[in-house]
Amino acid sequence: MPQHNARRPDDAPIIKVTGLRNEFGDQVIHDNLDLEVRRGEILGVVGGSGTGKSVLMRSIIGLQSPTQGEVEVFGEPTLDRSEHDTVEIRKRWGVLFQGGALFSTLTVAENVQVPLREFYPDLDLALLDEIASYKVVMTGLPADAGPKFPAELSGGMKKRAGLARALALDPELLFLDEPTAGLDPIGAAAFDDLTKALQKTLGLTVFLITHDLDTLYAICDRVAVLADKRVIAVGTIDELLALDHPWIQEYFNGPRGRAAVASQERSAARDAAAHPTEVTQLQSGQRSQGSMADDYARGADTTDHGRSAGVTGSGERG
Ligand SMILES: Nc1ncnc2c1ncn2[C@@H]1O[C@H](COP(=O)(O)OP(=O)(O)OP(=O)(O)O)[C@@H](O)[C@H]1O
Numbered sequence: 610m611p612q613h614n615a616r617r618p619d620d621a622p623i624i625k626v627t628g629l630r631n632e633f634g635d636q637v638i639h640d641n642l643d644l645e646v647r648r649g650e651i652l653g654v655v656g657g658s659g660t661g662k663s664v665l666m667r668s669i670i671g672l673q674s675p676t677q678g679e680v681e682v683f684g685e686p687t688l689d690r691s692e693h694d695t696v697e698i699r700k701r702w703g704v705l706f707q708g709g710a711l712f713s714t715l716t717v718a719e720n721v722q723v724p725l726r727e728f729y730p731d732l733d734l735a736l737l738d739e740i741a742s743y744k745v746v747m748t749g750l751p752a753d754a755g756p757k758f759p760a761e762l763s764g765g766m767k768k769r770a771g772l773a774r775a776l777a778l779d780p781e782l783l784f785l786d787e788p789t790a791g792l793d794p795i796g797a798a799a800f801d802d803l804t805k806a807l808q809k810t811l812g813l814t815v816f817l818i819t820h821d822l823d824t825l826y827a828i829c830d831r832v833a834v835l836a837d838k839r840v841i842a843v844g845t846i847d848e849l850l851a852l853d854h855p856w857i858q859e860y861f862n863g864p865r866g867r868a869a870v871a872s873q874e875r876s877a878a879r880d881a882a883a884h885p886t887e888v889t890q891l892q893s894g895q896r897s898q899g900s901m902a903d904d905y906a907r908g909a910d911t912t913d914h915g916r917s918a919g920v921t922g923s924g925e926r927g
Pocket residue numbers: 633638656657658659660661662663664665
């Protein structure tokens with residue numbers, strides 16, 4: 610597995626986007642967009658439909674060539690460089706695309722092995738199998754999910770399989786594009802728990818595109834808001850709420866935003882009542898990595914977390 614570069618100071622941004630411009634024909638998507646992502650945080654990225662959240666992610670990971678601007682990841686520029694030049698950078702991130710993007714003709718285990726085979730072609734089959742099994746269980750899938758094909762999985766299991774593939778190379782940085790879209794509230798809450806557990810136990814930084822207010826409240830350290838072709842604000846939800854931008858106010862203070870807050874408050878109260886010892890340990894930082902890892906290895910599908918199930922009206926979110 611890769612040895613990660615320890616030369617950079619911890620407070621240097623893990624992603625730095627400066628002056629980004631993207632356009633398709635005469636449609637300008639981003640203009641002079643700046644964004645910094647801090648090491649170890651879960652940064653939620655929100656914005657109206659079509660504001661360019663996915664295009665931003667694709668620009669950062671090199672799948673979209675911007676017309677102007679600079680992108681640095683791990684302190685290294687990523688634009689206008691060959692695939693060969695960026696291979697060491699690309700090994701250090703994992704991506705879960707919208708919808709999972711699993712190869713339908715490969716099993717779950719084979720999907721997880723794709724990045725391993727790409728970047729480490731000399732790994733022997735036994736080791737590939739072992740790593741894939743570990744990642745499958747790590748994301749809360751049953752151990753027998755490995756030989757299954759994507760068509761045999763539920764929507765939530767597909768997301769977990771996509772996440773297992775994104776984690777195949779032990780990345781430092783994880784990109785998640787609408788990971789809870791289409792999941793029922795319980796499955797979505799479980800996926801949030803898993804993401805948070807991965808951040809805590811593996812020290813991951815997460816760039817998380819979402820429309821899901823519950824996710825923002827439950828697990829994001831900061832939120833970046835895309836509007837007017839750029840990032841108009843980045844901060845905690847409380848910091849964003851102090852701004853009087855109409856989209857921000859409508860988004861966080863509208864009925865769905867208020868329901869998400871109420872849901873989080875119910876969830877926190879229930880957790881405190883049900884697990885007073887665990888809550889005390891978490892608050893004082895005493896919970897061991899092992900027990901947290903065990904939690905997500907068991908899968909968190911039984912956790913409700915009081916999500917605002919009724920808010921969407923359909924029971925599905927996203
Ligand atoms: N390859 C492309 N060619 C032309 N237009 C594109 C391309 N990719 C994206 N766009 C356009 O760029 C705009 C932003 O798309 P993007 O997918 O980033 O939006 P988004 O904010 O992620 O939206 P949503 O929340 O609906 O997923 C859209 O108008 C889209 O049609």
